[in-house]
Amino acid sequence: MSSSERSLTSADFPVHWPVTTRWTDNDMFGHLNNAVYYELFDTAINGWINTTCDIDPLTVPWLGVVAESGCRYFAELRFPATLFVGVAVTRLGNSSVTYRLGLWQDAAAGKADAPAAAVGHWVHVYVDRVGRRPVPVPEVIRSLLEKARVE
Numbered sequence: 001m002s003s004s005e006r007s008l009t010s011a012d013f014p015v016h017w018p019v020t021t022r023w024t025d026n027d028m029f030g031h032l033n034n035a036v037y038y039e040l041f042d043t044a045i046n047g048w049i050n051t052t053c054d055i056d057p058l059t060v061p062w063l064g065v066v067a068e069s070g071c072r073y074f075a076e077l078r079f080p081a082t083l084f085v086g087v088a089v090t091r092l093g094n095s096s097v098t099y100r101l102g103l104w105q106d107a108a109a110g111k112a113d114a115p116a117a118a119v120g121h122w123v124h125v126y127v128d129r130v131g132r133r134p135v136p137v138p139e140v141i142r143s144l145l146e147k148a149r150v151e
Contacts, residue, residue, distance in 0.1 A: 005072060005100075006119070007115070008102055008115070008119055010084075011113070012150065013087060013100070014087070014088055014150065017044035017047055025079050038071065041103075045087060046064075053144055063129050066124060069120065069121065073117070074117055074118060077117050083103055086102035087100075090149075093137075094136055095125055095136055096123055097137060099123075101119065101120040102116035103120075
């Protein structure tokens, strides 16, 4: 991740997915534990795909497994809060997709220039459910991902 990611705003993300914090998300320092950011990213990506594509992840013959992830933290977040995750697709390969993700307080949703509290990346590789070998990104998902593609 580059220092330019600090300047990303919500306008740089085609998808905004709402998430809420939970009481158990705060750690002993009174802010969201770093691992919670990954849970929120995972919730946003899979919530967006499964809901928009009407997919039941328990019955499809393929899985999107995480091959890589990372996050840079710029501001503290804490419970209680309504947040939103910005989702953008930066690379779409044959069997994999790379996402850029941002996390904001919901109050920043109307401010296109509001900086993200955190920026992350996430790589999903699609695999056969049984053999766990790579398969092409399913067409129903690929067409959705194309709509969120950015340079």
